[in-house]
Amino acid sequence: MPSFLLRRVGLVWVATVAALMGACSSSDDASVAGQDAGATPDGANTSDGGPSAEGGAGSDAGATNDAATDAPSGPGLAALSDDFGGATLSPGWSVLHPELVGVSVQGGALRLEATADSLWFNASQGPLVHKTVSGDFMITSRVRARSAATPAQPPAQTIHLGGLMARDPASASENFVFIVVGRDENDISVETKNTVASVSTYTGPTWPSGDAELRLCRVGSSFRMLKRDIAGGAWTDAATFDRPDMPATLQVGAVMYAHTQAPDLAVSFDEVTFAPVTSLGDCSS
Incomplete structure (x- = not known):
């Protein structure tokens, strides 16, 4: 060619x-x-508006609104604070074991009322209204533990308490710390509890009423808990626990439990504030 x-x-x-x-x-x-x-864009929340419910008693099954990878930390913590100025719980909160508690927002406070027997001890779980937090943090709230039937009085039944908790949601066993106010086995007290691999230790010195301002503070592996009169004043150390086993990301929020078949407990939280900390000394500021 x-x-x-x-x-x-x-x-x-x-x-x-x-x-x-x-x-x-x-x-x-x-x-x-x-x-x-x-x-779906990365980080988008595809759940319905409103707090999520997680699992049943003894289980963490179910979705949560707070993805661990998006958990706020540092300066972003302040955005997690809630003054409960609305009529319903904001969708930023998640509820663990909603079948055990009535959750409402009224009078500028979060109100948790026990509806069934519950207990946070060893491997047992109770209700927790929480947000997901990473790294160091400080959470503070004015807490009132009262009889649901007689709201002017503290709970009359034993093991009726409420306060603040930090919990590892990913562990196969229970790992948490908390500070609560109410009636323990003996009297009205502010109790602190440390649970490691589903083994709990606690102490509950006498407190003058069912009301207290409580604070739970994390810096590294240290968890410092403080208490003071609900009207203010100087902070008093309640306990400090060293927990190097705790992961960076935890469930943090309002806890309560009433260990009886006919509970009579309503716990109110007059605002929950989150703040960043850089040292254990910041916890008492």
């Missing part, structure tokens, strides 16, 4: 291949665009 014909055939072949490659590329781009249009 003459050389000029060979060159012409070669040019036609190159043009044909280029056209076919362009068509395939357009088809692939259209497919990718279709996938992107249906994708």
